[in-house]
Amino acid sequence: MDLSFTALILIIPILTFLVLGLNYSRIKEPWSGIIGSVAIGITALISYYTAYLYFFEIGKDADGVYQKIYAMNMVWVYFTDTLHIDMGILLDPISAMMLVVVPTISWMVNIYSIGYMHKEGGFTRFFAYLSLFTFSMLGLVLATNLFMIYIFWEMVGVSSYLLIGYYYNKPSAVLASKKAFIVTRFADFGFLLGILFVSYYGKTFDFGVLSSQAFISEMQMQGTAFMGLSVITWALILIFIGGAGKSAMFPLHIWLPDAMEGPTPVSALIHAATMVVAGVFLVARLFPLYFFMDGGVALDVVAWVGAFSTLFAAIIAFSQYDIKRVLAFSTMSQIGYMMLALGVSGYDGHEGLGFMASMFHLFTHAMFKALLFLGAGSIIHAVHSNYMQDMGGLRKYMPITHITFLIAALAISGIPPLAGFFSKDEILVASLIHQKYLIFGVTYAVAGMTAFYMFRLYYRIFWWNEPHYHHTPHEAPKTITIPLLVLATMTLISGFIPFHSLVTADGKAFHTHLHWDVIIASVGIASLGIGFATIMYKKQNMLSTRFRAAFGLFYKWSFNKFYMDEVYMFVTKKIIFNGVSRPFAWFDRHVVDGAMNGVGNGTMWISDKVKGLQSGKVQDYAMYFVSGVVFIAMLFWYLLN
């Protein structure tokens, strides 16, 4: 059937961006928001229809296996018959799933921003950027080949940069946007190298070819390249560096907490729900390659980086006071979950549980984390502060925000029957059945820690002791509460989506079993975390202060985010700038510049000497001419005799 209408999914957002961007000063406040929301709404409806069509009508082949479908694909840059850069739209289970996630969150955030960005400068600019981001992100998930995904990958980076630096007259926001761009760009260098390796040795960019068994066995035949691993494995590790940069995995996570300087809807859309899972999406996109090359060495790297990041971020989230930063570290922790779930996954049938769990968690996490961020935005809007010291007792003033935030907090903690419970449970089961006990232990511990720090956040905002408010906080307007309610509904129901029959590693449906032991254990530790948080933070008391004192140094390290920023500053300023950049600068200034200046000065000096010959006397010129003639005559004389 003709799927060319799917191009509209990309065309509508970019047109909206152009319309809003070019008429930046002409379209006034509510209208740009309405245009953006309607346009993204239409995009969302087309995307839902496409996803529906894929999952239930055209996606399966005769054996009931989901296929990759190229809705459209045209050659853009041609190198050889196998190596060409295409532009197109690829439909497969994960891109169809992302077609639900990205437009939903984007649509809700657009509606939310009409209320949230009210009376902010550059209202139209904000919506133009949001449309640009939506376009880039949809292009990323629908990309048919590595190079196209790389183009859109950079474009989401640019939109993220623009939106973090939205308050461009605030120095901290400008610094944060630069930091985010430079760190992710640095990581993307690895991605680019990986692409070059793959295209040089594999002679293709196309995802369909890259994930075919024929390609994998052909690449495996080429033997090892370096340190006992094949060149494709190294390329995959490099590609994962790019993914880790975008997904804020340790040690490239440092930009994510600072990115919270952007407006809160941006944090919800880009830095919680969609862009930061691009790394997970990338690994999932190349999953067959990750799994089969060299027996999955690259996939082990993914698993361990994910596991370390999830624990690392959870520990930091304990001690932060800025509510958006707590959420940022929890995002990092949850993305670590998705990464490790991919990392422990197998491929065929039920073995691919980790892959399914990862995608499931990506889906549910997008819903409840966007909800948490939008809730946090609503709170910040009401109390005009990011810090939990300025909050407390808000449940009376903001009932809708309170209920939706509670739902999201319960979901992320893994309490049944909310979305997070199902997906997190599958991740625990996946790491258990693949005998990755250490990873299982980390995952299990982090489940409890997540419950604790999320409820610390919840109680500190909505219970605790009521501080003195300058203005009595009040519930946000409808444009803010409606998205909250929609996302809360999604959080309630999305756990029941049968992912095991829709999104699997090999496209075949499989049956999941309820593992009661894991369920009881995970709900147990989550309740334990919530219970501790209730004791410590429901009413104002000194327990938390005492704990802080008891942990002493460890608390300090956690509070300062394990000094990762300082480490980076040390490495860049002290080592790279002094050790590398300075000698290079010296070389540049003295040797390169010196050579250039030398050539210039030499020419000047010679011409200064030579110009005396041009005396202006015609007799001198005749003299030179005749001397030349005499010289040539003598030369010929000599040569001819």
Next chain:
Amino acid sequence: MISGVSIYEILILSTIIFFIGVYGFFTRKNLIAMLMSIELILNSAALNFVVANKYLFPGNIEGNIFSLFIIAIAAAETALALAIVINLYRLIMSLKTKDLETMKY
């Protein structure tokens, strides 16, 4: 054919005239004198043509015709050069070569 005079003597004569012309062109301080030196150079060339014709190809007349051409060209050139000289004199009231150095670097 001039009796008692071989081609070499006449060629030596024309060479002497040529180099007198070159020397004059290099050393005279006055534009008119330079012009006269150029005439000497041209004359030596014309003489060469005539002599070559007379001694080597007595039946032909091309050399004579060429020397006539040279005389005509020399006349035209002198007319042009004199016009330039007159204009220069009107401009700077001088014909000294050292006063004509404004076109240098």
